[in-house]
Amino acid sequence: MEGRKENSASFYIKHLGTNLKNKMACWNTAMGNSAVFGGYGDILRRLKMKWLSKIFKGSNHRVSYGDDQGRDTTTTSRDGRNKGAEKTVGDDLDHAIALSLSEEDHKNERREHSDYDEELARAVQASLDITDRLPSSSTVRESSLGLHRCAGCNKEIGPGRFLSCMGAMWHPQCFCCHACKQPISGTEFAVSGNEPYHKDCYRELYHPRCEVCHNFIPPNSARLIEYRAHPFWGQKYCPAHEEDGTPRCCSCERMEPRDARYIGLDDGRKLCLECLDTAVMDTHECQPLYHEIQDFYEGMNMKMPQPIPMLLVERQALNEARQNEKDGSHHLPETRGLCLSEEQTISTVYRRPRPSRHIPFGEMRTESMKLTRHCEVTAILVLFGLPRLLSGSILAHELMHAWLRLNGFPHLLDPVVEEGICQVIAHMWLDSQIGSSSSSTGKSKPKSFNHDRLREFFLHQIAMDSSPAYGQGFRTGHQAVVQFGLKRTLDHIKLTGSFPV
Numbered sequence: 490m491e492g493r494k495e496n497s498a499s500f501y502i503k504h505l506g507t508n509l510k511n512k513m514a515c516w517n518t519a520m521g522n523s524a525v526f527g528g529y530g531d532i533l534r535r536l537k538m539k540w541l542s543k544i545f546k547g548s549n550h551r552v553s554y555g556d557d558q559g560r561d562t563t564t565t566s567r568d569g570r571n572k573g574a575e576k577t578v579g580d581d582l583d584h585a586i587a588l589s590l591s592e593e594d595h596k597n598e599r600r601e602h603s604d605y606d607e608e609l610a611r612a613v614q615a616s617l618d619i620t621d622r623l624p625s626s627s628t629v630r631e632s633s634l635g636l637h638r639c640a641g642c643n644k645e646i647g648p649g650r651f652l653s654c655m656g657a658m659w660h661p662q663c664f665c666c667h668a669c670k671q672p673i674s675g676t677e678f679a680v681s682g683n684e685p686y687h688k689d690c691y692r693e694l695y696h697p698r699c700e701v702c703h704n705f706i707p708p709n710s711a712r713l714i715e716y717r718a719h720p721f722w723g724q725k726y727c728p729a730h731e732e733d734g735t736p737r738c739c740s741c742e743r744m745e746p747r748d749a750r751y752i753g754l755d756d757g758r759k760l761c762l763e764c765l766d767t768a769v770m771d772t773h774e775c776q777p778l779y780h781e782i783q784d785f786y787e788g789m790n791m792k793m794p795q796p797i798p799m800l801l802v803e804r805q806a807l808n809e810a811r812q813n814e815k816d817g818s819h820h821l822p823e824t825r826g827l828c829l830s831e832e833q834t835i836s837t838v839y840r841r842p843r844p845s846r847h848i849p850f851g852e853m854r855t856e857s858m859k860l861t862r863h864c865e866v867t868a869i870l871v872l873f874g875l876p877r878l879l880s881g882s883i884l885a886h887e888l889m890h891a892w893l894r895l896n897g898f899p900h901l902l903d904p905v906v907e908e909g910i911c912q913v914i915a916h917m918w919l920d921s922q923i924g925s926s927s928s929s930t931g932k933s934k935p936k937s938f939n940h941d942r943l944r945e946f947f948l949h950q951i952a953m954d955s956s957p958a959y960g961q962g963f964r965t966g967h968q969a970v971v972q973f974g975l976k977r978t979l980d981h982i983k984l985t986g987s988f989p990v
Contacts (some may be wrong), residue, residue: 557615639663655685666690695864700745701726701735721949740764740876741946756804767877771800771838778877782884785918786892791976794895797866800837801873810835810870825875826883828890829867834859838873847875865894878922878944899986906987913970916951916963919944941960
């Protein structure tokens with residue numbers, strides 16, 4: 490029995506000693522992390538001191554060792570008296586082991602120690618909870634282990650083939666074109682908006698095409714893509730088309746695409762089909778529009794003192810009439826209207842069959858007319874074949890020249906002032922034509938083209954003209970009319986020959 494007790498005691502000593510060492514290790518680990526765990530470090534310190542105090546001071550047990558005929562015996566006494574020679578053990582671990590053996594017989598005291606153990610466990614667990622909330626370093630560990638995630642599917646890239654591009658790793662099947670969604674193979678691809686594209690897909694989407702020949706615009710000698718674009722319509726085209734004879738519409742200035750057909754006029758000009766829809770083709774057809782412009786003047790209390798003939802003419806006849814004018818000021822590269830003040834014989838377009846999209850022009854009939862001067866103005870000439878809105882703005886401009894001459898304004902005004910105020914009136918008439926889509930005869934025409942957009946283009950042409958007389962003159966005159974009104978501006982011009990400021 491005594492041998493079994495010794496064996497049992499040895500077992501408990503080893504077992505409890507190990508547990509105590511584990512507990513002490515937990516204490517030391519938690520205490521070592523107190524700098525990280527903040528306030529929990531102080532809690533752990535206090536619990537450790539209470540626990541050790543309980544072990545070494547909270548009990549009045551003493552441990553003594555004796556010698557009885559060569560055998561070691563261990564005796565414990567509750568009143569603290571030693572039956573043998575008393576020997577104090579300096580090793581804290583031996584005290585704890587002996588105390589643990591004695592507490593096997595004292596359940597109440599063991600229960601108290603259990604409470605401290607639970608308190609210790611809760612404090613350590615709280616420290617572990619804080620550790621879980623700290624920033625994770627898993628990404629760093631994965632990187633250190635050589636693991637990567639696919640930027641496409643976000644799954645790990647295992648052994649085998651992978652792509653490294655655009656600052657990321659990809660499975661080959663995940664690196665796909667943003668346009669066609671197919672994998673990108675090969676060594677070259679294009680990037681736009683941080684998205685990859687096949688080179689062909691990117692070219693189809695982003696490489697500019699010529700809107701005349703419909704081919705990709707080729708790079709220049711510096712390997713840069715160079716193209717021309719209309720400032721209003723935005724029509725993009727190859728620079729070569731400015732020199733290869735590609736025709737432009739004489740009205741809207743757009744180049745003729747290869748898959749469209751512009752209508753040729755007898756004087757070499759060409760009209761796009763949209764401008765052809767409302768083109769004014771002869772003098773007779775233009776009369777309703779001329780009366781409309783005269784009504785517009787009357788609405789501004791600017792009625793013409795006497796009737797003035799109006800004729801539609803070919804380009805050659807208009808240029809000849811301009812050369813015969815002695816005092817005229819004309820600054821445009823091509824004249825499209827003229828206010829005559831000299832007696833001349835003019836060849837006017839009298840009758841002409843109206844062309845269509847499917848029937849070309851028929852034979853043009855002209856008639857010579859002798860213009861006799863009865864006042865300061867002989868006649869108003871306008872280039873034929875222009876769309877209604879452009880023809881009307883030219884009529885409004887030229888009729889203003891006539892109004893100035895017939896109402897006592899200085900005969901030789903500064904071209905900036907005279908051409909400027911005439912452009913102001915033309916701009917005002919165009920501005921009044923919102924939603925207008927009728928032909929020169931007054932009949933409604935089908936809206937195959939946005940005529941409001943064409944009106945905006947003609948307004949843009951007047952406002953952005955770069956010439957000193959027509960462009961700067963309009964901008965100065967327009968500002969004066971906005972600030973002082975039309976009547977006060979005209980009165981100031983009549984008195985001073987200049988715009989009010």
